[in-house]
Amino acid sequence: MKRALIITYYWPPAGGSGVQRWLKFVKYFRDFDIEPIVYTVKNANYPISDESLLKEIPKDIEILKQPIWEPNNLFSLGKKKSKQSAGFLNNKPSLFGKILQYVRANYFIPDARKFWINPSVSFLKKYLKNNQIDILITTGPPHSVHLIGLKLKEELNLKWIADFRDPWVDIDYFHHLPLTKKSLKKHQYLERNVVKNADAVMVVGNTMKENYLKFNKNIVTITNGFDDDIAMEKVTLDTKFSITHIGLMNSDRNPVLFWRVLKEIGDEKPQFLNDLNVNLIGKIDKEILNSIFENELTKKVNVINYVPHNKIGNYQKTSQILLLVVNNVPSAKGIITGKIFEYLKAKRPILVIAPNKGDLANIIKDTNAGFVIDYEDKELLKSTILALYTSYKKGNLYIDSKNIEQYHRKELTKNVATLIKNITK
Template structure:
């Protein structure tokens, strides 16, 4: 039995995608001879809470907690608006909002959880000296967690795996941060040091692996995945021609081309206008709502706030088709949204707006689960929606996906477990 210490900011009752990856690994670790110990925050500030995820925590698992000082709680008080943006950056900040973004970007590096680093290192050094841990694992963002691992590696020379659920300097919003030249340099230096010092680096996609492998040749792709508990549930499909998007839709993910395409289809096809319903489940940016209003799509769009993970799965399986949108940013090719894997087990056709040569497109091709439309290809987007609608009217709308078993959380946990055993040999 190998024992690992997992450092993560996000842990149930945290909701959203950030908590899923390591919660599911921990759920299955004992099947492969791994005993996990969790280190997380005592007083977190989670934007989303989902108590239903607590059922996946194994019984009698050791969970260590230490308090954190979160300056965001203070900064947000001064910069808060009645209309909040979805995502890290407000697309239309107030004057005070711009000041707060500048402070956050340049004085809290790598992020506002930096004040957790020093007390965590102090606490965990004592813990590691009296408890046998074979490997420590850090998962980010927030990337401050990786700096805890870096310091422990330097001081105790422990085996260390750094897991990147998202990139650091290549993350979708990095180019939007109001960073000074000095701040940018610090980010790149810290990222490089983490990559160089880690014994292994885990990433969620091959584009990130290619980029990180220039610094560390021990980079391994372990994608996110789906869990089997929902795999065989039968749910009656929606009577309308529903296209459902689940998750955050921020300004970078605002599909302006989609609003234009739907508007034209609604105008050109009366039957489509009557049957079509776009469901947006989760937090959406004000620019998204503005786009819907601009094209007068209120009758065909339903906004649904955050719902529990169990309810999300139900919505996915009921939908006639599923919508997936990648942020239209310089790093778009390497973005793989976590929801793609649960979309796969819903076994409904997936319509994605993303780079046609990106990591996401590769997964959809390998699984035959859907179609990818390029960001500016409105003609192809309209045609594909009409194709799906035609199949819906004939009651023939279905997908013949394949090879999705490789993304089962248990199979992915097996791969991580093998890496842990290799590292401790």
Template sequence: MKPELKKILIITYYWPPAGGPGVQRWLKFVKYLPDFDIEPIVYIPENPTYPIVDGNLEKEVADNVIILKNKIFEPYQLASVFSKNKTKKISSGIIPNKKKQTFLDKALLWIRGNLFIPDARVFWVKPSVAYLEKYIIENNIDTIITSGPPHSLHLIGLVLKQKIKLTWFADFRDPWTTIGYHKSLRLSVRAERKHKALEYRVLNTADRVIVTSKTTKTEFKEITGKPISVITNGYDNEPGTEVVLDSKFSLAHIGSFLSERNPVVLWGTLAELILEIPEFKSHLELKLIGAVSQEVLDTISQYNLDSYLNNIGYVSHSEAVAYQRNSQVLLLIEINSEETKSIIPGKLFEYMVSNRPIIAIGPKDSDFADIITGTNTGVFFEYYEKEKLKNTIISYYNQFLEGKLQSYGVGLQKYSRKNLTKELAQLIHSKS
């Protein structure tokens, strides 16, 4: 006889039709949790302001999943009166380079960082607690999971934990006060202290903390003695048509290309190869799929790479997967800073199962460097390693000319969404 499913409440901001990487983690966990005797109930905003929308993802939500919705007030709705484009970019994490910020940029960042702590979804906390406290009691739910960012959702868990006897898992898809853009928010001393105080309370009140990288776990262990588990993001077995590789030597970057991720070392290397290898320029294609900052586009232009650029823009997740599989080489770029070495981009795992080699550029001791090396799916470079990067591109190009360019990944199954959900389910059942 099949055991009765254990009910858990998942509190998340990003849910279909939201697009981008933030929605994927819990969309897939919810998909597989019933296979491990857990019934997920999902709580989301009724009228969110999503910077990216992907309607195709709604097809992946199981028909029998209980979805709870409650209205949310977001200041971005008011801020868009001044500049809809700027508020949308800030909401999605694209922050202009400090040297090029306008007065309006600076004002919006100051307001975002100092008036809305921890973030602009903080006004959803109070109505959510009122709504969920009643629902949790009436439906005998004893386990909740909050997912951030936005980290204001952890404050919902914090208050509910204080009001009701329950088990609370705080899931951090990204760090809080050490995330790359945190320093760009023009925080006052008071605001910085409040962020750190809230982070401390969440980490020391939750029954268990879940993070996506070992570096974040190390950072959080300095703040709390509560148990911390690493459950990375992963890949799903996406359906697809037959793969037809690009006829060009295409280097594709998929996802948001922020100003701080601008890999000048890569653009310079490509410009040199165009001059040094006569046939290289007839084969090269640089594909950018997703939102791209103007600073990145300006630098590409400075290196005379415009004629090789195919700036495709945002596409649905299914289209992004197709671009991954069809491209010759995949680019993974992370900001060159101490704060970003813990970031493991969600797209990495889909890259790894695309059978296309990865060129990854990031800071020293990046967590994702270990994954790429350990799975034999590409090569990682620090920003100063120009000769190594150049030699790798030449090697990939020669393999392309011979029709032999491919990656040969090993040990990828551990990163499948279903296996990762099994790890999560074991944590949930162990707390029952």
């Protein structure tokens, strides 16, 4: 049995999307003769906590923990504990906020978890003197975790896989950072150095793969997926024409055209508004709430701040339509939100607002799971919503999806195990 040491910042009780990928791989590794050892933080300041995920951890695996000092704690002195991720950078900061953003962007490279790097390297070098492993795996963001892997690779010549759940300089919020040219070059150098020196690089989409192939030929796409942990009992569909979005919705993910189209249809068809019910589950930026208000839809939108991961299945299964919005940013074609795979499991029509030639669009087309509308295609968006509404009124709104089992977490773990065994022959 191969022994894999996984270094991850996000681990239960962390909630949200960042924790899911490696929690699930760890869950299924032993089915493919991989013994996982997890190294994570002891006192993390997670934006979201979800105690229900603790039940997903195999009971007898070895979990190593070391404390971390996070400067974010200093930045938030005197404030309520933030529930915002990096994707919720304030796009209208105060002068003091601008200073803090500048300091964060240019003095904490690659990120504010950089102070965990050297203590982790020291701790793990001591651990590895007495404990044999076959492969080291780092997963980011935060991408400072990859620098732990890079140092251990250089000093101990370990086999190493760097897993990118999101890209580094192409991550959706990167263009918002007030970076100097020197800082940007440092980010680019560090990213390139990690990709070049890893024995293999795992990515979640083909656009990221294509971008990294110029630095390393062993780039493997292994997407995120769905599991059996979300209850999907037989349920009755909502009586309302419900449209549900699950997950963070920051200002870059504000579907302005969507709100306008809903209002326009409602103005033309009053019964549409009577039937409409929009659910937004997750952290919502104020800009989205303002757009909803401006389009007179406040009474038609239900905002739920957070639902534990094991409880969201019924929201997905009972909704008439599942809404997915990709951040309207320069790197949009390469964004694949983890939520899409759980949407696939629910087998409800998926309405996606995203580039129609991106990685996410390819998944929707391959699985016949829904409809992809580009950000500014008002005519197609309106006609698609009207067609879905007509089907709803007739009582035959459904989707005949296919090819979704390839995205089951166990099948994906099999692919990771194959990669590990190929590297460690």
